[in-house]
Amino acid sequence: MPLARKPAKGHTTEEFENAVKTARPVERYVLRLYVAGINPRSSAAIRSVTAICEEHLKDRYELEIVDIYQQPTLAKGEQIIAAPTLIKKLPLPLRRLIGDMASKDRILVGLDLQPKT
Amino acid sequence: MVKTRKATSSVPRLEKCPTGIAGLDEITEGGLPRGRPTLVCGAAGCGKTLLAMEFIVRGIVERGEPGVFLSFEETAEELAKNVASLGFDVDDLVRRKKMAMDYVRIERSEIQETGEYDLEGLFVRLAAAVDSVGAKRVALDSVEALFAGLPSEAILRAELRRLFRWLKDRGLTAVITGEKGDNALTRHGLEEYVSDCILFLDHRVINQVATRRLRVIKYRGSKHGTNEYPTLIDEHGLSVLPISSLGLSFPVSQKRVSTGVPRLDTMLGGHGYYLGASVLISGMAGTGKTSLAAAFADDTCRGGRRCLYFSFEESPEQIVRNMRSIGFDLENWRKKGLLRFCSVRPTLYGLEMHLAAIHKLVRDFEPRAVVMDPITNMMSIGQIDEVKAMLTRVIDFLKGQGITSLFTSLTGGGSSLEQSEVGISSLMDTWLLVRMMESAGERNRLLYVMKSRGMAHSNQMREFVLADDGISLIDVYVGPGDVLTGSARLMQEAKDQAEALAAGRSEQARQRELEREAASLEAQASSIAARLAAIEAERRLAREAGRERQEQAEKEKRGLAAARKADRARSQA
Numbered sequence: 001m002p003l004a005r006k007p008a009k010g011h012t013t014e015e016f017e018n019a020v021k022t023a024r025p026v027e028r029y030v031l032r033l034y035v036a037g038i039n040p041r042s043s044a045a046i047r048s049v050t051a052i053c054e055e056h057l058k059d060r061y062e063l064e065i066v067d068i069y070q071q072p073t074l075a076k077g078e079q080i081i082a083a084p085t086l087i088k089k090l091p092l093p094l095r096r097l098i099g100d101m102a103s104k105d106r107i108l109v110g111l112d113l114q115p116k117t
Numbered sequence: 118m119v120k121t122r123k124a125t126s127s128v129p130r131l132e133k134c135p136t137g138i139a140g141l142d143e144i145t146e147g148g149l150p151r152g153r154p155t156l157v158c159g160a161a162g163c164g165k166t167l168l169a170m171e172f173i174v175r176g177i178v179e180r181g182e183p184g185v186f187l188s189f190e191e192t193a194e195e196l197a198k199n200v201a202s203l204g205f206d207v208d209d210l211v212r213r214k215k216m217a218m219d220y221v222r223i224e225r226s227e228i229q230e231t232g233e234y235d236l237e238g239l240f241v242r243l244a245a246a247v248d249s250v251g252a253k254r255v256a257l258d259s260v261e262a263l264f265a266g267l268p269s270e271a272i273l274r275a276e277l278r279r280l281f282r283w284l285k286d287r288g289l290t291a292v293i294t295g296e297k298g299d300n301a302l303t304r305h306g307l308e309e310y311v312s313d314c315i316l317f318l319d320h321r322v323i324n325q326v327a328t329r330r331l332r333v334i335k336y337r338g339s340k341h342g343t344n345e346y347p348t349l350i351d352e353h354g355l356s357v358l359p360i361s362s363l364g365l366s367f368p369v370s371q372k373r374v375s376t377g378v379p380r381l382d383t384m385l386g387g388h389g390y391y392l393g394a395s396v397l398i399s400g401m402a403g404t405g406k407t408s409l410a411a412a413f414a415d416d417t418c419r420g421g422r423r424c425l426y427f428s429f430e431e432s433p434e435q436i437v438r439n440m441r442s443i444g445f446d447l448e449n450w451r452k453k454g455l456l457r458f459c460s461v462r463p464t465l466y467g468l469e470m471h472l473a474a475i476h477k478l479v480r481d482f483e484p485r486a487v488v489m490d491p492i493t494n495m496m497s498i499g500q501i502d503e504v505k506a507m508l509t510r511v512i513d514f515l516k517g518q519g520i521t522s523l524f525t526s527l528t529g530g531g532s533s534l535e536q537s538e539v540g541i542s543s544l545m546d547t548w549l550l551v552r553m554m555e556s557a558g559e560r561n562r563l564l565y566v567m568k569s570r571g572m573a574h575s576n577q578m579r580e581f582v583l584a585d586d587g588i589s590l591i592d593v594y595v596g597p598g599d600v601l602t603g604s605a606r607l608m609q610e611a612k613d614q615a616e617a618l619a620a621g622r623s624e625q626a627r628q629r630e631l632e633r634e635a636a637s638l639e640a641q642a643s644s645i646a647a648r649l650a651a652i653e654a655e656r657r658l659a660r661e662a663g664r665e666r667q668e669q670a671e672k673e674k675r676g677l678a679a680a681r682k683a684d685r686a687r688s689q690a
Contacts, residue, residue: 096229
């Protein structure tokens with residue numbers, strides 16, 4: 001439960017409960033996956049990320065796949081160092097997931113989709 | 118032997134990429150290896166980033182080679198601001214598309230590793246930056262930040278190896294900085310991957326004086342200076358010193374310069390010091406070292422040449438006042454711009470800063486003569502070896518420029534006179550020694566030439582007298598087993614004079630006595646002669662009287678005979 005979403009004081013308990021109930025399901029995910037060309041690692045990452053999104057974030061995610069070879073300026077602007085890199089732009093906080101996305105658990109943790117325990 | 122030499126000379130030599138950093142290109146004999154990465158390592162604050170930045174900026178400004186600066190620690194704005202104080206306008210270079218900067222930000226907390234990865238993102242950015250300006254030089258400062266920011270060291274190491282390979286393949290001359298590690302050159306062992314050239318920067322504090330040093334640890338395929346070289350960061354950026362002490366190849370001059378003391382010139386083969394020589398004047402306190410130095414400075418200026426005077430003990434005003442008392446008007450030369458003083462306490466900054474200040478002043482003022490008074494004061498800020506090394510470099514530098522240098526050295530009480538305190542006498546071409554001589558209740562100055570290379574110098578001691586009208590050298594009194602100076606010399610001279618006078622007098626008396634004796638003898642001789650003459654005359658008279666008497670007697674006899682008519686005519690017959 002992200003603490004940042006906790007409503008400020010003065011709101012009613014009812015509102016708070018509603019917020020808690022409704023907050024997560026409506027949250028939209030904005031994700032960017034940066035890959036370096038098409039290689040096995042890129043393919044694996046794309047497959048893995050799409051699968052997770054379809055499974056956990058159906059209809060409430062936006063995934064853009066960028067080839068940094070095609071758009072090197074984006075790599076600079078987005079501070080991309082490693083490839084592949086998945087950036088969770090929204091919801092905050094911003095997170096970067098690097099690697100071929102082989103570890104599903106880590107992706108879920110990184111995307112705040114699963115409690116860490 | 119000949120064959121081998123031929124073979125090696127035909128092999129193309131390693132191409133160098135000049136850094137433009139003062140001194141570094143001399144040490145590395147031309148610069149960093151072109152098309153290869155160079156590792157610059159050192160502890161925090163020793164100037165790694167600055168070296169990398171200067172390499173890029175000077176490459177653009179001085180060699181027209183565009184460059185890329187990839188920073189992992191500071192943003193482009195911060196970097197530009199930091200180096201603006203050194204006169205580098207990075208923003209302008211970026212605007213003119215000569216330089217590309219990229220700040221690689223790595224936030225460990227944002228990053229989650231999910232499997233195998235590579236650093237292709239970094240490669241792409243670097244390639245884009247290189248292509249955008251057509252870079253020939255690259256600086257990575259400092260790549261080790263990757264280790265802190267990214268998980269999986271094994272992947273990083275492999276990727277770094279690939280990065281350096283990539284730089285090499287693209288023919289980029291790269292400078293990679295790395296933080297000094299505990300037991301290795303860098304914390305993460307970058308030296309394993311960058312094996313062509315390694316520079317080590319050091320910032321040490323000894324006796325509360327900080328000194329930066331640079332050392333070329335390794336330079337594959339090239340000769341290089343192997344020592345630790347003092348390094349400076351001043352308003353012109355980084356400079357490695359010295360630039361001239363790598364060889365002993367100075368131009369030598371046959372020309373002479375006057376010492377400012379005519380009789381001293383005479384003692385030094387008749388013409389004074391050699392132009393461009395190094396001169397040491399050593400002696401105890403108050404022996405007149407500064408006065409001799411001032412005489413030299415005065416004479417240099419009188420000839421219309423510039424003289425730079427470093428004084429480590431006295432202020433310029435004090436020197437001017439003191440030297441006026443012996444007839445040197447240094448203020449006049451100062452006003453004419455021929456004489457410049459630089460008076461600082463040695464403790465103001467470290468030896469290297471002094472060296473740099475000397476270099477800078479000499480380059481700015483272009484003097485024909487430099488005076489350093491006294492060099493022994495440098496001892497207060499460094500070990501004897503360091504001071505000696507520093508002075509060696511000063512001497513080399515000045516000799517290389519053909520500047521005559523004069524150093525004074527204070528010999529402390531109790532130490533041998535014929536030993537310079539800093540042990541630099543062997544570096545000197547001419548060594549004058551001034552000493553005090555105590556005798557007859559006074560102290561007098563003596564000067565002699567300890568050595569003077571390449572000239573027939575006098576072996577005589579001279580009394581060295583400071584008077585209102587300057588310095589004069591007077592012959593000392595050398596008697597049997599004794600050297601007299603000062604009033605003792607004057608007294609001895611007076612005594613000698615008196616003795617000579619007395620001796621002269623007795624000689625005259627003897628002369629007169631002999632004359633008198635001769636005269637008296639002559640008088641005696643003449644009186645004897647007179648008596649002889651008198652006797653002779655008497656004898657003649659007596660003889661005549663005798664004859665007359667005989668004749669008379671004869672006459673009387675004949676008269677008697679005639680009267681007696683006895684013997685007639687007997688006596689007539």
